[in-house]
Amino acid sequence: MKNIDFVIPSHPKDFFTLKLTTNGIKNLSCCRNIFIISSENPYIENTIFISEHLYSCYVTVEMIEEIYF
Secondary structure, eight states: OOOEEEEEEOOGGGHHHHHHHHHHHHTSTTEEEEEEEESSOOOOTTOEEEEGGGGTTTOOHHHHHHHHO
16 A cells, blocks of 8 residues: 655644644554645644745735635
8 A cells, every 4th residue: 555645735723623634644554744734833743834835926816716716
């Protein structure tokens, strides 16, 4: 079985349920890494935080509005 990386975009208001989600993912035998992309670090053990600000030059508000509206 191949190992899978998980990428979870998140908002700080979701951090409580994010912790529950990551705990569930960690129980999967195929889990290799869990990356969390957010504006703030959720400080969840055994996860890798990536600041969404690193990618703000690639994604604009206009692009998001075009997808959702």
